[in-house]
Amino acid sequence: MPSPNTISPDKLARLIGRPDSPLVIDVCTDEDFAANPQLVPGAVRRPWADVPAWGPAFVAAGRPAVIVCKRGLKLSHGVAAWLRHEGVPADALEGGIVAWQAARLPTVPAERLPRRDSQGRTVWVTRSRPKVDRIACPWLIRRFVDPQAVFLYVAPAEVLDVADRFGATPFDVDHENVHWSHRGERCTFDLMVEEFGLETEPLKRLATIVRGADTARPELAPESAGLLAASLGLSRMYADDLAQLEAGLALYDAFYRWCRDAVDEGHDWPPTARKS
Structure with a gap:
């Protein structure tokens, strides 16, 4: 049974590409990202530990957020909870980037980004x-x-x-x-x-x-x-x-x-x- 405040990879994949898609925020550790430098399409990278500093900026966007870490555990759940505290509807991606890639969903290679x-x-x-x-x-x-x-x-x-x-x-x-x-x-x-x-x-x-x-x-x-x-x-x-x-x-x-x-x-x- 899915945990509260989570979203499945398949459901997120159906939302990405729409003008009202949620903001996708990648909070993988630098070590995990270096080992697998791929992003869920449209994702922005933010350091999980600094969410008190950057979190309020997402309030103005007026859109829900989906938080991605390596396996969809403590980092994504913690950041999503903090954003909800700031007033941003936020979910964690079930299974993280690992589950997203296991489902053979597209990822953007970080090396291709300007x-x-x-x-x-x-x-x-x-x-x-x-x-x-x-x-x-x-x-x-x-x-x-x-x-x-x-x-x-x-x-x-x-x-x-x-x-x-x-x-x-x-x-x-x-x-x-x-x-x-x-x-x-x-x-x-x-x-x-x-x-x-x-x-x-x-x-x-x-x-x-x-x-x-x-x-x-x-x-x-x-x-x-x-x-x-x-x-x-x-x-x-x-x-x-x-x-x-x-x-x-x-x-x-x-x-x-x-x-x-x-x-x-x-x-x-x-x-x-x-x-x-």
Whole structure:
């Protein structure tokens, strides 16, 4: 029987990727994390012993939290209890990261994460006036890699210099020194799904749709043409790139939930008549 104030790996996996997903906080000891440097998607690392100092900051987020340690025992239960004391609804992940990996659920390799700023956020920079990949990639990062990630949209000629001066990671830029960009026929979104360890069936399906829309190959998926049309419409609705990003997050939320839950569902007309 599950302990009180816990959540199973399967249930948490169903919540991750949604805009209302809980905050995931990894409190594994440094020794345990060094032996297994993998994160539950979207998790942030915090030292368990310092929860009195960092715990109050999570109150302002207004979201529940799930605490992850190695085996889901004293550290995660203690931190979750402290956060509940601060007013944050918090559960411990049953079985910890060990149970999560035993269930063959995706993990993000820590070595793939860019350096973080003084506030613990990853910072990314790309070309202004985004269309497909430059909205899709931020959506993936915000939902599965770093919920607090910062995105800078700048003039194309300034991307690399801004990256250098502001400690940002460039993406979706055609330059030989930029890692996060197109590879052959694959777009940047494809690369991020693969290298961040997120190759679930729904995200692989979404990656095909994004690739078709981003590389002018609508034959890859019937949904690619619709994604491109919606993306171009958003780019004309918003002059501000960050406002467009916020609107685009909802678009990708919808496509992801379709990829995950609704691919076999149709919508016919006329509707089936009600039985009397």
